Amino acid sequence: MSEILALLNLKFTSQMGNIRIRRLTEHFGSATEALKAKLSDLRGIEGLDARVLQHFGSSEAANRAALEIERARKVGVRLLGLTDPDYPRALRALSDPPAVLWVKGELPVLEVVPRAVGLVGTRKCSAWALQFTRTLSRDLTQAGVRVVSGLARGIDTAAHQACIDAGGVTVGVLGSGVDNVYPSENRRLVPHMVLVSEHPLGTRPMSHNFPERNRIIAALSAGSVVIEGEVTSGSMITAHAALECGRTVFAVPGRAGDPLAAGPHKLLREGAVLTESAEDILLELGWKSAPRLNVELPEEQARIYTALDAPRTLDDVVVLTGLNAGTAQVNLMMLALSGMVMELSGGRYARV
Missing domain, CATH: 3.40.50.450 (Rossmann fold)
Known part of the structure; x- marks a missing residue:
């Protein structure tokens, strides 16, 4: 079973909303693995009571999921699942991100904090x-x-x-x-x-x-x-x-x-x-000035400056650069002291 088919299966399962699907995918690593789970393992997931589990893995949901994939293919609509690498990272800020997105057209890369x-x-x-x-x-x-x-x-x-x-x-x-x-x-x-x-x-x-x-x-x-x-x-x-x-x-x-x-x-x-x-x-939002392309920076600062193509929090910088939090914070401070970066409200940083 493909992952998008599994996610649609969960979405079309009665009583199974976005929050429960997110908990399942986080617990089991994917929707596919969640659907393979034993009933005893499912009972340990928060919010999955007997009322919900009685519908789990139904053939009706599976058939509807398969039909939806075929319909989307025919009309040129892309299906993006919560566990898909191309799923918009910006939506992960929500407590209940959509389990599946239907997209018509070319969805641009949507960053953690998109431009x-x-x-x-x-x-x-x-x-x-x-x-x-x-x-x-x-x-x-x-x-x-x-x-x-x-x-x-x-x-x-x-x-x-x-x-x-x-x-x-x-x-x-x-x-x-x-x-x-x-x-x-x-x-x-x-x-x-x-x-x-x-x-x-x-x-x-x-x-x-x-x-x-x-x-x-x-x-x-x-x-x-x-x-x-x-x-x-x-x-x-x-x-x-x-x-x-x-x-x-x-x-x-x-x-x-x-x-x-x-x-x-x-x-x-x-x-x-x-x-x-x-x-x-x-x-x-810190988008007023164009990036300084001709400034030579130490490697770690350069990585951070590149990541600041939109306002970012320290956590965003850590994820995007691979630096640890301490190193990222010190280098952000150095960039701020040099006038290359400014601190915005909400603990965000942006290029000057």
């Missing part, structure tokens, strides 16, 4: 917000930043369209199957962008899927910008998800007393980065 920004806001937005979004998306794209959003009407559509018009890469995260784009008028954008979903092909755009997809937008972005939205809007869910996975939250100020400005203003009071232009985002 991407989420642009989110209300569907029923003002004309001013639409124009602001277009300008912001264009300027970010021209700075080499990917734009991530949810392909909904309003702010999302404006963000995707402006990125496409500027020749950039934009990622749409759906609350439906990637073959069931909603709203239908946005199907014209599909050939020019990347679509990502955690839902099987044919899934309809149901309301409870949209809050879930917002956490993926947040994780696939180094920061999320809330442009307009009420305090209870879906864009606020994205902002809170961004904070939970260690990302930066940006908010665009609006008019006092305007209900559509209530969400961003609440975020600003809570410490979000005030955003009036792409410059504010680029500076906060």
Whole structure:
């Protein structure tokens, strides 16, 4: 059995959500090994009670998994499993990363902290917000930043369209199957962008899927910008998800007393980065300056500097360079003293 088939088997098993699948793959090393496990071994996994285990290894789940692989092959959709080396590392920041991703288009390499920004806001937005979004998306794209959003009407559509018009890469995260784009008028954008979903092909755009997809937008972005939205809007869910996975939250100020400005203003009071232009985002994330290519550095510092192609924590640097934590910390300090690197909020480091 292939690993992606095993992961789909688990996903289609009743009562088996993302958290339980993650626990299984971490415990047994893979989904394939988890499905081979004895019932006595499975009982020791947190959250796997008798109610869950009665469905484990069902033929119905196995048949559905095989059918989904064949359907994806026919429509040119790539399936990325949680244990796949190409699975976006950025999503591992989530407590419940999708067990399987359905991807239509060429998904760019998404780093631990990707050079991407989420642009989110209300569907029923003002004309001013639409124009602001277009300008912001264009300027970010021209700075080499990917734009991530949810392909909904309003702010999302404006963000995707402006990125496409500027020749950039934009990622749409759906609350439906990637073959069931909603709203239908946005199907014209599909050939020019990347679509990502955690839902099987044919899934309809149901309301409870949209809050879930917002956490993926947040994780696939180094920061999320809330442009307009009420305090209870879906864009606020994205902002809170961004904070939970260690990302930066940006908010665009609006008019006092305007209900559509209530969400961003609440975020600003809570410490979000005030955003009036792409410059504010680029500076906060450490993407403003071009890398210094002609500076000779000691080997360990050079490795760290190369790894800082986006803001990184000390743990990120350790993983990317193979250095131990002590050595990485000392060399980060040396780079900071030399003016090559600066420390950002949240224990992150970036090139100057």
